[in-house]
Amino acid sequence: MAILDIIVAPDPRLKITAKPVKEVDKSVRKLMDDLLETMHASRGIGLAAPQVGDKRRVIVVDVAGEDEEPNPIRMANPELLWASEEEGIHEEGCLSLPEQYAEVTRPAHIRVRYLDRDNEIREIEATGVLATCVQHEMDHLEGVLFVDHISALKRRMILRKLQKAKKQAALENA
Numbered sequence: 519m520a521i522l523d524i525i526v527a528p529d530p531r532l533k534i535t536a537k538p539v540k541e542v543d544k545s546v547r548k549l550m551d552d553l554l555e556t557m558h559a560s561r562g563i564g565l566a567a568p569q570v571g572d573k574r575r576v577i578v579v580d581v582a583g584e585d586e587e588p589n590p591i592r593m594a595n596p597e598l599l600w601a602s603e604e605e606g607i608h609e610e611g612c613l614s615l616p617e618q619y620a621e622v623t624r625p626a627h628i629r630v631r632y633l634d635r636d637n638e639i640r641e642i643e644a645t646g647v648l649a650t651c652v653q654h655e656m657d658h659l660e661g662v663l664f665v666d667h668i669s670a671l672k673r674r675m676i677l678r679k680l681q682k683a684k685k686q687a688a689l690e691n692a
């Protein structure tokens with residue numbers, strides 16, 4: 519396994535539409551495992567392939583708390599089968615938008631179909647933080663970030679802050 523570099527917004531590579539995998543083969547399994555290792559190393563609860571510059575429809579999530587047993591879920595080609603009309607509001611962050619948080623409204627309850635690490639078709643129902651996290655990661659496969667769900671004003675503020683931090687880091691490394 520390997521820890522990969524996470525792309526920080528704003529970056530055009532975070533705006534792509536990812537491509538379905540034909541099957542979960544050795545190479546997709548490696549991507550899944552690398553994403554999980556990268557996510558855990560950054561103490562994240564979800565990570566999507568485009569965040570490490572990979573164009574395949576692969577995401578991983580693990581919303582287990584620090585004192586709980588890890589509960590990693592690896593998904594390829596996740597597909598939303600159903601979403602509740604009831605909505606939930608959660609504060610979201612993103613490893614590609616470090617230290618930025620905002621409340622996002624999404625369906626509270628979803629059902630998703632995907633291919634697991636063994637290339638088996640699976641379905642899960644998710645509520646609460648897991649539902650939010652899976653929708654957030656699936657958004658990444660469409661080039662959508664959590665800031666795209668909030669007001670344009672707040673979005674611009676966050677992206678400007680990140681852009682400034684990037685410039686600062688570039689200067690310091692020059």
Ligand SMILES: [Zn+2]
Binds near residue numbers: 611613614654655
């Ligand atoms: Zn994210």
